[in-house]
Amino acid sequence: MKQMKIFAAPYLVWMVVFILVPLLMVAYFALTNDEGRFTIQYVSDVGQYANIFVRSIWLALIATVICLIMAYPLAFILSRMDKHKQGTMLLIVMLPMWMNFLLRTYAWMTLLGNNGIINYLFGLVGLGPFKLINTSGAVVLGMVYNYLPFMILPLYSVMVKIDKSVLEAATDLGCNFWNTLFRVIIPLSVPGITSGITMVFVPAISTFIISRMLGGGSNLLIGDLIEMQFLGNAYNPHLGAAISLVLMVIILLIMTVMNQFSPDDQVLI
Amino acid sequence: MENVVSLKDIVVEFEDGERILKSISLDIKDKEFVTFLGPSGCGKTTTLRIIGGFIEPTSGDVLFEGKKINGVPPHKRNVNTVFQRYALFPHLNVYENIAFGLRVKKLPEKEILRRVGEMLELVNLKGFEKRTVNRLSGGQQQRVAIARALVNQPKVLLLDEPLGALDLKLRKEMQTELRKIQQAMELTFVYVTHDQEEALTMSDRIVVMNGGVIQQIGSPTDIYNEPVNAFVADFIGESNIVNGHMPKDCVVEFTGRQFECVDKGFSPNETVDVVIRPEDVKVISAEGAKLTGIVESVVFKGVHYEMIVDGVDHKWIIHSTKAEPVGAMIGMTFDPFDIHIMKKTEE
Ligand SMILES: Nc1ncnc2c1ncn2[C@@H]1O[C@H](COP(=O)(O)OP(=O)(O)O)[C@@H](O)[C@H]1O
Ligand SMILES: [Mg+2]
Numbered sequence: 001m002k003q004m005k006i007f008a009a010p011y012l013v014w015m016v017v018f019i020l021v022p023l024l025m026v027a028y029f030a031l032t033n034d035e036g037r038f039t040i041q042y043v044s045d046v047g048q049y050a051n052i053f054v055r056s057i058w059l060a061l062i063a064t065v066i067c068l069i070m071a072y073p074l075a076f077i078l079s080r081m082d083k084h085k086q087g088t089m090l091l092i093v094m095l096p097m098w099m100n101f102l103l104r105t106y107a108w109m110t111l112l113g114n115n116g117i118i119n120y121l122f123g124l125v126g127l128g129p130f131k132l133i134n135t136s137g138a139v140v141l142g143m144v145y146n147y148l149p150f151m152i153l154p155l156y157s158v159m160v161k162i163d164k165s166v167l168e169a170a171t172d173l174g175c176n177f178w179n180t181l182f183r184v185i186i187p188l189s190v191p192g193i194t195s196g197i198t199m200v201f202v203p204a205i206s207t208f209i210i211s212r213m214l215g216g217g218s219n220l221l222i223g224d225l226i227e228m229q230f231l232g233n234a235y236n237p238h239l240g241a242a243i244s245l246v247l248m249v250i251i252l253l254i255m256t257v258m259n260q261f262s263p264d265d266q267v268l269i
Numbered sequence: 270m271e272n273v274v275s276l277k278d279i280v281v282e283f284e285d286g287e288r289i290l291k292s293i294s295l296d297i298k299d300k301e302f303v304t305f306l307g308p309s310g311c312g313k314t315t316t317l318r319i320i321g322g323f324i325e326p327t328s329g330d331v332l333f334e335g336k337k338i339n340g341v342p343p344h345k346r347n348v349n350t351v352f353q354r355y356a357l358f359p360h361l362n363v364y365e366n367i368a369f370g371l372r373v374k375k376l377p378e379k380e381i382l383r384r385v386g387e388m389l390e391l392v393n394l395k396g397f398e399k400r401t402v403n404r405l406s407g408g409q410q411q412r413v414a415i416a417r418a419l420v421n422q423p424k425v426l427l428l429d430e431p432l433g434a435l436d437l438k439l440r441k442e443m444q445t446e447l448r449k450i451q452q453a454m455e456l457t458f459v460y461v462t463h464d465q466e467e468a469l470t471m472s473d474r475i476v477v478m479n480g481g482v483i484q485q486i487g488s489p490t491d492i493y494n495e496p497v498n499a500f501v502a503d504f505i506g507e508s509n510i511v512n513g514h515m516p517k518d519c520v521v522e523f524t525g526r527q528f529e530c531v532d533k534g535f536s537p538n539e540t541v542d543v544v545i546r547p548e549d550v551k552v553i554s555a556e557g558a559k560l561t562g563i564v565e566s567v568v569f570k571g572v573h574y575e576m577i578v579d580g581v582d583h584k585w586i587i588h589s590t591k592a593e594p595v596g597a598m599i600g601m602t603f604d605p606f607d608i609h610i611m612k613k614t615e616e
Binding site for chain 2: 163170171172174175176183
């Protein structure tokens with residue numbers, strides 16, 4: 001046991017230096033002013049941006065739901081394939097992630113643009129052009145496209161563990177397809193669902209690249225807001241830290257609610 | 270008695286074109302305990318899955334109470350299965366596992382409570398209702414699997430090597446238990462095992478299979494006393510199997526000597542299998558004996574001694590209540606009706 005502790009030491013140092021200290025610094029910045037005195041001024045200022053918070057949560061939520069609906073059947077089909085085919089298919093699912101995140105999102109900019117390929121194709125059949133870029137729909141699309149694999153993977157890894165004979169037992173006991181889905185497959189994949197939701201929702205709610213590139217100026221998200229406080233003209237690190245702190249609390253609350261739905265031994269975070 | 274399940278010329282080929290079942294035909298009667306017996310890989314599970322509806326035969330018909338049920342999915346068949354490795358629902362406790370089929374049928378809560386209660390009593394699992402299934406022992410999981418199937422009161426229960434993972438003592442207990450349940454509830458059991466002793470003790474009828482072909486169908490005593498070929502004889506208990514031929518009716522020649530027997534109708538130059546059970550070999554004095562051999566080994570088996578006797582052309586297995594000293598020369602003889610002559614099966 002003692003030796004184990006020695007091995008754990010580097011991680012402990014890592015956690016303190018790169019996780020705990022920054023967290024405390026964020027809290028410190030959020031709760032002090034330029035003179036270093038305690039104030040809740042910045043935290044209460046966050047209230048002004050409630051609409052941006054609501055929009056961020058809303059878009060991230062929609063993206064998460066779409067990811068779940070798309071990934072669930074895909075992950076299930078994947079998990080039922082021949083073992084040797086599964087590897088290849090997983091590779092195909094993961095393939096887009098090997099490309100640079102910026103590049104992928106940039107590609108969507110040109111695809112969705114007013115003179116982009118999609119509008120060009122619509123034009124061929126006499127439709128459009130539609131306003132596709134710089135809409136909240138484009139932001140959701142960007143989120144879904146970029147984060148879908150993070151939904152597929154945890155779902156898949158839970159579903160491959162569902163034994164084929166358990167599904168056969170369900171049909172043997174009178175279940176049709178829907179019964180099997182709701183009585184066996186979904187309950188057994190709850191850990192995958194919750195961790196998939198976490199892995200899509202958390203990055204989606206705090207993204208700023210996607211909204212900047214696909215959402216134009218009118219679809220500002222929390223991520224953009226925070227970025228502006230540190231790198232933009234509105235330079236105000238105290239407010240930026242306060243927004244981060246509030247966002248953290250919101251995510252924490254949402255995850256706590258999520259955990260109520262997971263089995264006891266599968267707590268997230 | 271009416272037939273509950275009938276299989277008519279069932280052929281199963283998997284994608285690779287390999288023929289797993291080669292024309293299986295069988296009638297299973299109401300309230301009967303039928304056992305599929307055969308070595309691993311002979312197609313027992315496949316046959317059971319045909320009845321359960323998990324695979325469709327390449328050709329041939331499956332009848333349930335006289336009606337063709339080819340293509341009917343498992344959830345619409347009045348048949349339940351106890352799977353080879355239990356296949357319990359890991360997300361449900363013991364009670365909910367057993368209640369599963371009743372909940373799917375949307376029975377009232379009160380009736381579910383009553384019927385699950387009866388089952389818990391039947392399989393001796395009262396007090397385990399709230400336990401999650403992966404915290405049960407193998408034997409307890411097995412009993413949950415049986416209760417989960419039985420609670421639906423199926424016409425036919427399919428059991429795929431249900432006791433395979435249990436230790437010997439527990440297996441013996443469960444054999445008696447299952448037989449009792451089957452008789453008390455007046456159900457038809459279709460049971461799969463590769464254990465010949467299990468098949469002999471539990472079944473009304475045994476279906477011996479090998480290589481996707483039914484070798485013999487009969488009661489345990491028929492199968493044991495009148496095996497139709499050397500495979501069945503060897504699979505059902507140990508046997509001495511030697512090549513021989515019959516110069517005339519009621520005389521068989523093997524290992525160069527002629528013996529009186531009771532079989533007739535083979536042509537003089539046809540090679541036949543001569544099968545003699547180890548307990549039917551009589552040990553006599555070597556002097557004047559037609560057949561002699563030297564005792565190679567003696568092992569005490571509880572009720573009898575098992576001796577291997579080297580008779581030059583064949584090593585004889587002999588079961589006897591008296592042990593002979595190793596290295597001794599002994600004589601062997603057989604009663605005419607203990608010599609079984611069988612047609613050679615082409616492999
Ligand atoms: N899905 C399948 N695809 C191809 N071959 C199979 C499949 N299932 C079983 N087999 C083959 O069929 C044969 C019989 O299998 P099975 O019925 O399970 O035998 P048993 O239950 O008697 O041990 C085996 O050789 C097995 O390899
Ligand atoms: Mg089997």
